[in-house]
Amino acid sequence: MLATGLATGAQAATGPLDYVSADGDEYTLEDPADGECFLLVGGARTANNGTNARATFYEEPGDCESQTLGTLQPGMARSFEGGTLPRAVRFG
Template identity: 60%
Template sequence: MRLVRPRGNVVRAAIALGTAAALFCGLSTGAQAATGDFTYVNVNGDDFTLHDPANGECFLLVSGARSAANHTNATATLFAEQSCEGSGLTMPPNTSASFGGAAPHGVRFG
Protein backbone atom coordinates (compact mmCIF):
# COMPACT_ATOMS: atom_id res chain seq x y z
CA MET A 1 0.00 0.00 0.00
CA ARG A 2 1.31 3.37 -0.98
CA LEU A 3 0.90 6.40 1.30
CA VAL A 4 -0.12 9.57 -0.53
CA ARG A 5 1.18 12.77 1.03
CA PRO A 6 -0.25 16.17 0.23
CA ARG A 7 2.10 18.58 -1.46
CA GLY A 8 3.53 21.52 0.49
CA ASN A 9 1.50 24.11 -1.44
CA VAL A 10 -1.76 22.30 -0.69
CA VAL A 11 -0.98 22.16 3.03
CA ARG A 12 0.01 25.83 3.14
CA ALA A 13 -3.16 26.83 1.26
CA ALA A 14 -5.33 24.81 3.65
CA ILE A 15 -3.67 26.42 6.67
CA ALA A 16 -4.08 29.90 5.19
CA LEU A 17 -7.74 29.24 4.40
CA GLY A 18 -8.40 27.90 7.90
CA THR A 19 -6.66 30.88 9.51
CA ALA A 20 -8.63 33.34 7.38
CA ALA A 21 -11.91 31.63 8.26
CA ALA A 22 -11.08 31.69 11.98
CA LEU A 23 -10.20 35.39 11.85
CA PHE A 24 -13.32 36.24 9.89
CA CYS A 25 -15.64 34.33 12.19
CA GLY A 26 -13.91 35.59 15.30
CA LEU A 27 -14.02 39.27 14.33
CA SER A 28 -17.44 39.43 12.73
CA THR A 29 -19.38 38.94 15.96
CA GLY A 30 -17.78 41.77 17.95
CA ALA A 31 -18.33 44.90 15.87
CA GLN A 32 -21.77 46.23 15.15
CA ALA A 33 -22.57 49.36 13.20
CA ALA A 34 -25.37 51.82 13.10
CA THR A 35 -27.22 51.51 9.82
CA GLY A 36 -27.53 54.68 7.79
CA ASP A 37 -25.74 58.00 7.42
CA PHE A 38 -24.74 60.68 9.88
CA THR A 39 -24.10 63.92 8.02
CA TYR A 40 -22.72 67.20 9.28
CA VAL A 41 -21.57 70.58 8.07
CA ASN A 42 -18.45 71.84 9.81
CA VAL A 43 -17.76 75.43 10.85
CA ASN A 44 -16.02 76.06 7.50
CA GLY A 45 -19.14 75.00 5.54
CA ASP A 46 -17.71 71.62 4.40
CA ASP A 47 -20.10 68.62 4.20
CA PHE A 48 -19.15 65.26 5.72
CA THR A 49 -20.88 61.86 5.92
CA LEU A 50 -20.26 58.90 8.22
CA HIS A 51 -21.81 55.85 6.52
CA ASP A 52 -22.83 52.94 8.81
CA PRO A 53 -20.60 54.14 11.69
CA ALA A 54 -19.47 51.55 14.24
CA ASN A 55 -21.27 51.63 17.58
CA GLY A 56 -19.10 52.61 20.55
CA GLU A 57 -16.32 54.18 18.47
CA CYS A 58 -15.49 57.89 18.82
CA PHE A 59 -15.48 59.76 15.50
CA LEU A 60 -13.77 63.12 14.99
CA LEU A 61 -15.98 65.89 13.61
CA VAL A 62 -13.43 67.76 11.49
CA SER A 63 -13.19 71.43 12.62
CA GLY A 64 -16.36 70.99 14.70
CA ALA A 65 -19.95 70.66 13.54
CA ARG A 66 -22.19 73.65 12.83
CA SER A 67 -25.15 71.35 12.11
CA ALA A 68 -25.78 67.60 11.96
CA ALA A 69 -28.41 65.09 10.84
CA ASN A 70 -28.60 61.60 12.32
CA HIS A 71 -30.16 59.35 9.67
CA THR A 72 -28.98 56.15 11.38
CA ASN A 73 -30.90 53.65 13.48
CA ALA A 74 -28.78 54.44 16.57
CA THR A 75 -28.59 57.34 18.99
CA ALA A 76 -25.68 59.69 18.27
CA THR A 77 -24.04 61.43 21.23
CA LEU A 78 -22.08 64.57 20.37
CA PHE A 79 -19.25 65.84 22.55
CA ALA A 80 -17.36 69.13 22.79
CA GLU A 81 -14.09 67.18 22.96
CA GLN A 82 -12.58 65.13 20.11
CA SER A 83 -12.06 62.24 22.54
CA CYS A 84 -15.83 61.89 23.24
CA GLU A 85 -15.33 62.58 26.96
CA GLY A 86 -17.53 64.51 29.34
CA SER A 87 -21.22 65.22 28.98
CA GLY A 88 -22.78 64.96 25.56
CA LEU A 89 -25.81 66.02 23.59
CA THR A 90 -27.87 63.07 22.34
CA MET A 91 -29.50 62.95 18.93
CA PRO A 92 -32.05 60.14 18.52
CA PRO A 93 -32.34 58.42 15.14
CA ASN A 94 -33.75 60.55 12.31
CA THR A 95 -33.22 63.92 13.98
CA SER A 96 -31.18 66.98 13.09
CA ALA A 97 -29.71 69.88 15.05
CA SER A 98 -27.87 73.18 14.61
CA PHE A 99 -25.24 74.27 17.10
CA GLY A 100 -24.58 77.81 18.31
CA GLY A 101 -21.24 78.95 19.68
CA ALA A 102 -19.92 75.62 21.01
CA ALA A 103 -19.39 73.28 18.06
CA PRO A 104 -19.15 69.57 18.96
CA HIS A 105 -15.88 67.89 17.90
CA GLY A 106 -16.66 64.20 18.54
CA VAL A 107 -19.57 61.78 18.10
CA ARG A 108 -20.26 58.23 19.32
CA PHE A 109 -23.12 55.93 18.27
CA GLY A 110 -25.04 53.33 20.21
Protein backbone atom coordinates in the same frame (compact mmCIF):
# COMPACT_ATOMS: atom_id res chain seq x y z
CA MET B 1 -15.72 16.60 19.23
CA LEU B 2 -15.33 19.75 17.18
CA ALA B 3 -16.42 23.08 18.62
CA THR B 4 -16.85 26.11 16.46
CA GLY B 5 -17.67 29.68 17.27
CA LEU B 6 -18.66 32.70 15.33
CA ALA B 7 -16.41 35.70 15.35
CA THR B 8 -18.23 38.69 16.69
CA GLY B 9 -17.52 42.01 15.08
CA ALA B 10 -18.46 45.45 16.20
CA GLN B 11 -22.05 46.37 15.57
CA ALA B 12 -22.55 49.26 13.20
CA ALA B 13 -25.22 51.87 13.03
CA THR B 14 -26.94 51.61 9.66
CA GLY B 15 -27.17 54.78 7.60
CA PRO B 16 -25.38 58.12 7.45
CA LEU B 17 -24.62 60.91 9.87
CA ASP B 18 -24.36 64.05 7.76
CA TYR B 19 -22.86 67.23 9.18
CA VAL B 20 -21.70 70.66 8.11
CA SER B 21 -18.46 71.94 9.64
CA ALA B 22 -17.82 75.45 10.97
CA ASP B 23 -16.23 76.24 7.57
CA GLY B 24 -19.34 75.09 5.67
CA ASP B 25 -17.81 71.84 4.41
CA GLU B 26 -20.16 68.84 4.23
CA TYR B 27 -19.15 65.46 5.68
CA THR B 28 -20.79 62.04 6.02
CA LEU B 29 -20.07 59.15 8.38
CA GLU B 30 -21.61 56.08 6.69
CA ASP B 31 -22.59 53.06 8.83
CA PRO B 32 -20.40 54.08 11.81
CA ALA B 33 -19.41 51.41 14.34
CA ASP B 34 -21.27 51.53 17.67
CA GLY B 35 -19.15 52.59 20.62
CA GLU B 36 -16.31 54.02 18.51
CA CYS B 37 -15.39 57.69 18.92
CA PHE B 38 -15.34 59.63 15.63
CA LEU B 39 -13.64 62.97 15.02
CA LEU B 40 -15.92 65.64 13.55
CA VAL B 41 -13.55 67.50 11.22
CA GLY B 42 -13.89 71.25 11.82
CA GLY B 43 -16.66 70.77 14.39
CA ALA B 44 -20.33 70.21 13.55
CA ARG B 45 -22.34 73.37 12.95
CA THR B 46 -25.35 71.22 12.01
CA ALA B 47 -25.90 67.46 12.15
CA ASN B 48 -28.51 65.08 10.73
CA ASN B 49 -28.63 61.60 12.24
CA GLY B 50 -29.85 59.32 9.46
CA THR B 51 -28.59 56.22 11.28
CA ASN B 52 -30.66 53.76 13.28
CA ALA B 53 -28.68 54.49 16.47
CA ARG B 54 -28.48 57.31 19.01
CA ALA B 55 -25.61 59.76 18.32
CA THR B 56 -23.99 61.52 21.29
CA PHE B 57 -21.87 64.61 20.62
CA TYR B 58 -18.80 65.72 22.61
CA GLU B 59 -16.84 68.94 22.99
CA GLU B 60 -13.22 67.82 22.49
CA PRO B 61 -11.81 66.59 19.15
CA GLY B 62 -11.93 62.79 19.03
CA ASP B 63 -12.54 62.60 22.82
CA CYS B 64 -15.78 60.88 23.74
CA GLU B 65 -15.00 61.25 27.44
CA SER B 66 -15.20 65.06 27.30
CA GLN B 67 -18.28 67.17 28.01
CA THR B 68 -21.46 65.96 26.27
CA LEU B 69 -23.07 68.61 24.07
CA GLY B 70 -26.21 66.73 23.14
CA THR B 71 -27.76 63.59 21.74
CA LEU B 72 -29.67 62.96 18.52
CA GLN B 73 -32.05 60.05 18.24
CA PRO B 74 -32.33 58.33 14.84
CA GLY B 75 -33.91 60.57 12.22
CA MET B 76 -33.31 63.80 14.14
CA ALA B 77 -31.34 66.90 13.10
CA ARG B 78 -29.90 69.78 15.09
CA SER B 79 -28.04 73.06 14.73
CA PHE B 80 -25.21 73.73 17.18
CA GLU B 81 -24.70 77.31 15.97
CA GLY B 82 -24.54 79.94 18.69
CA GLY B 83 -22.81 77.58 21.13
CA THR B 84 -19.88 75.23 21.45
CA LEU B 85 -19.55 73.06 18.36
CA PRO B 86 -19.15 69.33 18.95
CA ARG B 87 -15.88 67.86 17.70
CA ALA B 88 -16.56 64.15 18.36
CA VAL B 89 -19.48 61.74 18.14
CA ARG B 90 -20.21 58.19 19.36
CA PHE B 91 -23.10 55.94 18.36
CA GLY B 92 -25.09 53.43 20.37
